[in-house]
Amino acid sequence: MVIEYPGDLSPKEWFLLVRQLIRDHHDQPWITIIEGLRPHTSRIWQSWNMDEKSYFLRKLRPFWEIARHRIPHESFQLVNELIQRGKLKIEIGTPRMISADATEITVQICGEQEPYCTARFSKVINCTGPESNWRKIKSDLIQSLSDDGLITIDATGLGVACQANGVIIGKHGEHIKGLYCLGPMRKAQLWETTALREIREQVFDLASKFI
Numbered sequence: 001m002v003i004e005y006p007g008d009l010s011p012k013e014w015f016l017l018v019r020q021l022i023r024d025h026h027d028q029p030w031i032t033i034i035e036g037l038r039p040h041t042s043r044i045w046q047s048w049n050m051d052e053k054s055y056f057l058r059k060l061r062p063f064w065e066i067a068r069h070r071i072p073h074e075s076f077q078l079v080n081e082l083i084q085r086g087k088l089k090i091e092i093g094t095p096r097m098i099s100a101d102a103t104e105i106t107v108q109i110c111g112e113q114e115p116y117c118t119a120r121f122s123k124v125i126n127c128t129g130p131e132s133n134w135r136k137i138k139s140d141l142i143q144s145l146s147d148d149g150l151i152t153i154d155a156t157g158l159g160v161a162c163q164a165n166g167v168i169i170g171k172h173g174e175h176i177k178g179l180y181c182l183g184p185m186r187k188a189q190l191w192e193t194t195a196l197r198e199i200r201e202q203v204f205d206l207a208s209k210f211i
Contacts, residue, residue, distance in 0.1 A: 001028060003036035008047040011056040015063070034067050038192065045191035046164070053156055093117075098124070132187070133157045150176055154188035164189050166206060180206055 009017065018037070022030045037044075048056065056064075071079075082088035093111035100106070104120045111117055131137055134153045145151045149171035151160045160181055161169040168176040182202050186193045193199070 001025070001032040001036040003033070003040070005040050005043065009044075011048065011052050011060055014044060015060055030067075031070070041192040042164075042190045046189070050155060057156065130184075132184075134159055134185075150179060156188045158191075159185045159188035162186060162189055166202060182206065 003021070006017065018033060021033050025033065045053070079088065083090070091109075091111060093109040095107050096110050096116065097108040098105065104122060105124050107119050107121065107124065109117050109119060134142070135157050142151070146153075151168055152171050153159075154161045162181055162185070163169065163175075164186075166180040166182060166186060168179040168181060170176045183199045184194050186202070190198070193202070
């Protein structure tokens with residue numbers, strides 16, 4: 001579905017617009033609305049000021065992540081099959097305390113049905129995805145470049161400070177000659193920059209500078 005860019009809107013206005021578009025096109029899967037926004041996501045992100053970006057990250061990001069990053073249909077079928085066979089159980093809750101000994105891991109969970117419950121597991125896997133706060137990323141290369149003032153973390157914490165075309169911005173606001181970044185490092189500037197489509201385009205644009 002093709003969605004025309006309606007002009008610069010605040011995060012809340014975009015949220016309400018998407019919800020209205022889904023209602024207006026109830027004869028189509030809501031996924032088509034999300035896909036129709038994809039060509040505009042970087043433009044939307046860049047139109048927001050720091051306060052608006054912070055509001056989106058605090059209030060609306062979970063809704064976007066769920067709608068935008070969906071599991072493949074085959075994986076969905078497998079999950080349903082495991083549930084039906086009694087091999088998988090899905091519950092909503094927030095882990096409050098985790099402890100472990102030589103044989104098991106004990107997790108105290110705050111759930112929807114009861115304030116606190118305790119569950120014991122042989123393994124616990126964190127599936128929340130890669131760390132998106134670059135202030136917490138442990139990398140000798142990133143730390144070395146930061147110590148030398150060649151890179152700095154963007155105010156949002158989502159990536160390194162750079163221009164939309166990947167040119168690195170140094171500690172004192174200067175453009176670092178010959179130093180560029182690709183993919184997730186540009187998230188603070190582009191937001192939509194982790195899929196193969198965007199990374200392929202970035203590589204092509206960067207390579208064209210040296211041909």
